Amino acid sequence: xxxxTQIHMTKRLALRYLLYTTTxxxxxxxxxxxxxxxxxxxxxxxxxxxxxxxxxxxxxxxxDNIPSNPDRTxxxxxxxxxxxxxxxxxxSWIVEDYKTLLASLSGVNKExxxxxxxxxxxxxxxxxxxxxxxKNSPAEAAGLKRGDVFWGVNGKEYTYSSGADVDxxxxxxxxxxxxxxxxxxxxSDGKDSSTAPGNPINLTVxxxxxxxxxxxxxYEINGKKIGYFMYNxxxxxxxxxxxxxxxxxxxxxxxxxxxxxxxxxxxxxYNPGGDSRxxxxxxxxxxxxxxxxxxxxxxxxxxxxxxxxxxxLGAGYFIQKFSAEANNIGNQLDQVVVLTSRSSASxxxxxxxxxxxxxxxxxxxDTTYGKNVGSWSIxxxxxxxxxxxxxxxxxxxxxxxxxxxYTTGFVPDVVIKESFRMGTLGDxxxxxxxxxxxxxxxxPPARMAAxxxxxxxLLRFVGGSQQRKAYANQLIEQKxxx
Numbered sequence: 001x002x003x004x005t006q007i008h009m010t011k012r013l014a015l016r017y018l019l020y021t022t023t024x025x026x027x028x029x030x031x032x033x034x035x036x037x038x039x040x041x042x043x044x045x046x047x048x049x050x051x052x053x054x055x056x057x058x059x060x061x062x063x064d065n066i067p068s069n070p071d072r073t074x075x076x077x078x079x080x081x082x083x084x085x086x087x088x089x090x091x092s093w094i095v096e097d098y099k100t101l102l103a104s105l106s107g108v109n110k111e112x113x114x115x116x117x118x119x120x121x122x123x124x125x126x127x128x129x130x131x132x133x134x135k136n137s138p139a140e141a142a143g144l145k146r147g148d149v150f151w152g153v154n155g156k157e158y159t160y161s162s163g164a165d166v167d168x169x170x171x172x173x174x175x176x177x178x179x180x181x182x183x184x185x186x187x188s189d190g191k192d193s194s195t196a197p198g199n200p201i202n203l204t205v206x207x208x209x210x211x212x213x214x215x216x217x218x219y220e221i222n223g224k225k226i227g228y229f230m231y232n233x234x235x236x237x238x239x240x241x242x243x244x245x246x247x248x249x250x251x252x253x254x255x256x257x258x259x260x261x262x263x264x265x266x267x268x269x270y271n272p273g274g275d276s277r278x279x280x281x282x283x284x285x286x287x288x289x290x291x292x293x294x295x296x297x298x299x300x301x302x303x304x305x306x307x308x309x310x311x312x313l314g315a316g317y318f319i320q321k322f323s324a325e326a327n328n329i330g331n332q333l334d335q336v337v338v339l340t341s342r343s344s345a346s347x348x349x350x351x352x353x354x355x356x357x358x359x360x361x362x363x364x365x366d367t368t369y370g371k372n373v374g375s376w377s378i379x380x381x382x383x384x385x386x387x388x389x390x391x392x393x394x395x396x397x398x399x400x401x402x403x404x405x406y407t408t409g410f411v412p413d414v415v416i417k418e419s420f421r422m423g424t425l426g427d428x429x430x431x432x433x434x435x436x437x438x439x440x441x442x443x444p445p446a447r448m449a450a451x452x453x454x455x456x457x458l459l460r461f462v463g464g465s466q467q468r469k470a471y472a473n474q475l476i477e478q479k480x481x482x
Contacts, residue, residue, distance in 0.1 A: 049079045051380065055390060056080075060302065061395060067082070070082055077096075091375065092392040095389050097389065101379070101391065102389070107212065108239060111205055112208075113137020113140060113208050114465075116131060116173070118169060121151075127149060129422070131270055131464070132146050137210075138208075150182065153177050176202075176203065177205075178200045179200070182198070218256065219428060225260055226437065227259070229267065230425060230426070231282065234274030234279050234347045236275060236281070249278070249282055250326075253325070263337070264335070265437070266339070267432075269344060269432060271345075272343050272345045273347040274347050274475075276350070279354075279475070280296060284323045284324070287359070290325075294358065295322075296322050297350060298397070337362045341368075341418065345371050350475055352368075353399045364416060365414075365415075365417070366416075369409055370409035372407055374393070374476065375476060376394055378479065397475065416431060418432070419431075
């Protein structure tokens with residue numbers, strides 16, 4: 001099983017766990033007439049499936065590949081997945097509660113507030129290392145730190161044989177749970193070890209709105225001013241139409257502009273995608289030589305939808321241009337370096353692809369995920385018989401040069417993968433940032449101590465928190481009104 005297949009399966013399992021509700025069986029009355037009550041909307045599969053079929057035939061990017069006469073009595077989830085074009089479509093999905101879907105797309109989830117990488121230790125033992133702790137979260141209050149390691153949850157250890165085991169490990173973190181943390185001990189020979197697990201730490205999950213604007217800084221090294229910005233998913237706000245997060249991104253670039261930075265390190269290593277509107281906003285703060293006619297990307301839909309949009313909204317709808325941003329720093333930049341990992345996906349890749357026709361964009365890290373298609377949410381409000389939400393692939397994106405060839409991911413200019421020796425985010429000795437600064441300066445920075453070395457390891461990455469988020473591996477578009 002490939003990592004991509006495993007990630008998609010894990011996400012489906014996660015969303016079912018988080019969003020599906022249990023379908024109750026009809027119970028018979030104890031009264032003498034023994035009349036069965038109305039079974040309710042949860043058993044009305046055909047009604048929901050008729051709507052799913054019509055929606056997919058209208059909007060789905062691969063609409064010509066939808067089966068002509070599927071069994072509409074199936075459970076809606078099974079019916080939906082049976083319509084998809086395989087193996088091309090690894091990304092479309094369905095949930096039973098569209099309201100929870102919409103909240104999740106804005107980063108609102110029930111969690112303790114930390115993100116992890118899962119790795120395989122030895123032949124089958126699963127372990128986890130904390131990538132970052134989210135601000136103002138229960139995990140931050142409990143004292144969890146980046147780089148902390150744990151070997152189980154609630155006293156239970158996990159072994160690995162398939163993506164279902166990854167899902168079981170990660171799903172345990174989405175309920176109140178207990179961890180015993182170990183710390184990494186770097187070995188002088190490059191082989192690391194860890195301390196014995198510490199005392200139990202109890203973590204309570206809560207409805208938590210993660211802020212993607214995580215960290216920014218400016219480094220003055222060898223006469224150069226280098227800006228750094230870590231951004232962990234694309235969302236304009238927490239679903240309240242306030243544009244809070246986009247405004248905070250603008251404020252970050254206001255600070256970078258005021259400091260006179262001439263190079264930018266954009267950290268998208270943990271960014272699995274999100275809303276195209278926020279992608280436009282971020283790209284528009286970076287583009288060199290902005291003008292109102294410059295194309296960020298072009299959308300492509302199925303033939304029927306293309307004809308309808310052209311008729312109702314005009315051909316200009318397919319073209320997404322950059323927006324005018326007061327804090328744009330593009331003209332003062334001589335270099336842009338993006339930090340990536342296998343979790344960097346979709347909207348993150350769209351940003352790289354969309355900027356490259358106008359300025360050099362170097363990549364430091366690992367090969368990105370590889371997703372050049374986007375989706376939008378389809379749902380019906382105030383329909384008691386149908387609360388389902390669809391997130392089907394509806395569009396493919398191309399940059400101003402017509403390029404869309406990154407389905408296998410963007411290969412980095414400098415390959416470096418995170419190991420146990422993570423380092424502190426934003427610290428110049430953190431391995432990925434150190435590699436980016438070295439590329440910008442042309443030589444290892446003289447005033448800095450050597451960056452943390454990458455340990456030799458037999459560990460294998462098998463999953464992570466990002467893949468369970470609703471916005472994971474997504475480019476979220478807004479469905480046009482016509």
